[in-house]
Amino acid sequence: MTTAPTPRPARRASNVLPMLAVALVAVLIYWPLMLWANAGQAARSLASGADLGCGTALQCATQLRNPVIPAPGQFASGFQSLSVPPLAATSAPYNALVTGGETLLGLALASLLGLILATLLVRSRSFERATLPWLVASQTVPIVALAPMLAVLLGQFGVQGFFPKAVIAAYIAFFPVAIGMVQGLRSPDPLQLDLMRTYRASPAQTFGLLQIPASLPYLFTSLKVAATAALVGSIVAEISTISFSGLGKMLAENSRASDTVALWVIMIYGAALGIVLVALIGLLERLVTRWRPSA
Amino acid sequence: MTQVVLPPSSPTLMTPPIVSVRDLGMVFPVPGGQTVALQDANLQIMPGEFISLIGPSGCGKTTLLRLMADLITPTSGELTVNGGTPRSARENRAYGYVFQAPALMEWRNVLSNVRLPLEVMNAPRDGRDSRAREMLKLVGLEKFERSYPWQLSGGMQQRVSIARALAFDPAILLMDEPFGALDEITRENLNLELLRLWRETGKTVVFVTHSISEAVFLSTRVVVMTARPGKIEGIVNIDLPQPRSDDSREDPRFFEYATQIRELLRKGHS
Numbered sequence: 001m002t003t004a005p006t007p008r009p010a011r012r013a014s015n016v017l018p019m020l021a022v023a024l025v026a027v028l029i030y031w032p033l034m035l036w037a038n039a040g041q042a043a044r045s046l047a048s049g050a051d052l053g054c055g056t057a058l059q060c061a062t063q064l065r066n067p068v069i070p071a072p073g074q075f076a077s078g079f080q081s082l083s084v085p086p087l088a089a090t091s092a093p094y095n096a097l098v099t100g101g102e103t104l105l106g107l108a109l110a111s112l113l114g115l116i117l118a119t120l121l122v123r124s125r126s127f128e129r130a131t132l133p134w135l136v137a138s139q140t141v142p143i144v145a146l147a148p149m150l151a152v153l154l155g156q157f158g159v160q161g162f163f164p165k166a167v168i169a170a171y172i173a174f175f176p177v178a179i180g181m182v183q184g185l186r187s188p189d190p191l192q193l194d195l196m197r198t199y200r201a202s203p204a205q206t207f208g209l210l211q212i213p214a215s216l217p218y219l220f221t222s223l224k225v226a227a228t229a230a231l232v233g234s235i236v237a238e239i240s241t242i243s244f245s246g247l248g249k250m251l252a253e254n255s256r257a258s259d260t261v262a263l264w265v266i267m268i269y270g271a272a273l274g275i276v277l278v279a280l281i282g283l284l285e286r287l288v289t290r291w292r293p294s295a
Numbered sequence: 296m297t298q299v300v301l302p303p304s305s306p307t308l309m310t311p312p313i314v315s316v317r318d319l320g321m322v323f324p325v326p327g328g329q330t331v332a333l334q335d336a337n338l339q340i341m342p343g344e345f346i347s348l349i350g351p352s353g354c355g356k357t358t359l360l361r362l363m364a365d366l367i368t369p370t371s372g373e374l375t376v377n378g379g380t381p382r383s384a385r386e387n388r389a390y391g392y393v394f395q396a397p398a399l400m401e402w403r404n405v406l407s408n409v410r411l412p413l414e415v416m417n418a419p420r421d422g423r424d425s426r427a428r429e430m431l432k433l434v435g436l437e438k439f440e441r442s443y444p445w446q447l448s449g450g451m452q453q454r455v456s457i458a459r460a461l462a463f464d465p466a467i468l469l470m471d472e473p474f475g476a477l478d479e480i481t482r483e484n485l486n487l488e489l490l491r492l493w494r495e496t497g498k499t500v501v502f503v504t505h506s507i508s509e510a511v512f513l514s515t516r517v518v519v520m521t522a523r524p525g526k527i528e529g530i531v532n533i534d535l536p537q538p539r540s541d542d543s544r545e546d547p548r549f550f551e552y553a554t555q556i557r558e559l560l561r562k563g564h565s
Binding site: 189191192194195196197198199200201205209210213214216289291292293 | 395404415443
């Protein structure tokens with residue numbers, strides 16, 4: 001072979017290897033941790049004379065009905081029962097899609113609101129002084145308290161189900177977006193602003209041709225931060241309001257039923273959803289900011 | 296009226312100056328007082344001249360250029376640009392400004408950067424790209440129209456910014472140390488290119504520099520400025536034959552002018 005290897009596969013390998021190493025460490029820790037976490041409960045059950053069909057506490061640790069940490073076999077059957085068929089109303093994939101949709105709509109609303117707020121904050125010092133403390137205060141209200149209230153409020157206008165959760169996700173996500181966009185709108189070089197002035201550009205032209213494109217990298221950075229927070233927001237909203245679908249609704253149901261295996265499976269679905277959302281935003285970023293060197 | 300073609304360095308009453316500076320002053324407030332950035336500046340620039348402003352940091356050369364561009368407003372004196380106030384010159388897009396840094400929009404490719412002023416000025420849509428390509432050809436970058444700024448060297452970026460300043464065909468080119476950040480070899484190449492542009496377009500150029508040899512090589516007149524307070528110490532006519540080439544640097548008069556400028560700079564320093 002005479003052709004030199006392209007740098008791409010090499011870079012990919014260097015990304016995958018550390019990930020695999022972390023996964024290996026997680027598996028190595030998982031086994032003793034799982035046995036240790038469940039052994040106490042197994043010992044207590046054995047002591048109470050229950051017939052678990054196993055001899056020692058250590059053997060029983062993998063067979064509890066509601067384990068603290070499920071054994072691999074329990075995980076497998078839990079995943080199976082919650083994932084097949086994937087689009088049934090009781091399936092985790094379907095409910096993850098609902099929660100993901102709420103979060104994405106929430107992020108879209110948050111981007112719009114964040115952009116409007118950031119524009120006003122950058123334009124007017126007095127607006128900043130008047131509103132910034134309130135914006136900060138808005139983020140200190142616990143979402144568990146706010147969510148039912150918002151659901152009732154929106155319910156009075158006939159808005160139910162999907163949309164209130166998106167609003168709550170947006171409520172959490174708009175803040176990092178607004179702060180990031182303020183920084184982004186202020187990021188143009190003074191020389192670039194002078195340049196627009198020498199062209200007699202209108203404020204709207206300077207905004208659209210300079211400030212907005214300059215702020216896009218900031219927008220995507222804040223959206224990645226906002227995405228995980230918004231996901232937590234929509235799940236909490238689903239738990240704390242009347243919901244008929246969503247990962248939060250599944251969590252609430254299974255926690256009432258003390259089905260720990262299902263809770264673990266749903267948690268893992270939630271984590272995967274978070275990773276997918278951040279990856280989606282990263283993809284969008286690469287599409288929108290194509291000009292940047294390290295795509 | 297008949298137009299009389301005159302050597303640019305001999306202003307007469309027949310052709311009005313394109314830039315007229317009279318007793319111009321600029322004072323900036325600073326904590327606990329004020330800084331006199333420019334004091335009693337007087338200068339007449341004729342159409343088609345290549346004027347360099349040279350001096351140490353703080354001599355007010357950039358201030359004078361920014362005053363001409365209406366990026367700042369003078370605190371005293373009179374200034375006309377292109378027959379009116381600096382503001383009307385800016386609003387009529389009478390000048391193109393080239394900054395110390397290229398100040399390109401990193402999200403636009405080279406062609407789109409050169410097209411930017413035409414977009415802002417609402418030039419006819421179908422003529423924009425051809426005009427931008429024409430300007431890129433003028434600075435020798437027609438093969439790079441699809442490149443993004445980060446893919447270009449510093450010298451190429453600055454050439455893009457010159458093409459951008461010329462895109463809307465302003466009468467005056469204001470240049471604020473455009474080659475200051477570049478290496479000597481690139482700088483000398485760009486100097487030759489700038490002179491060619493100046494000859495081909497017939498624009499009036501006001502060029503800020505702190506390199507004596509660059510000022511002598513490029514200019515028809517060199518305005519020597521000194522600091523604290525910023526003022527014009529003297530004006531040197533550079534009577535080297537046009538068009539200039541690398542041979543001009545070997546001309547004995549080249550060294551005489553350089554010495555003359557150096558002495559003026561030293562006079563202001565003592």
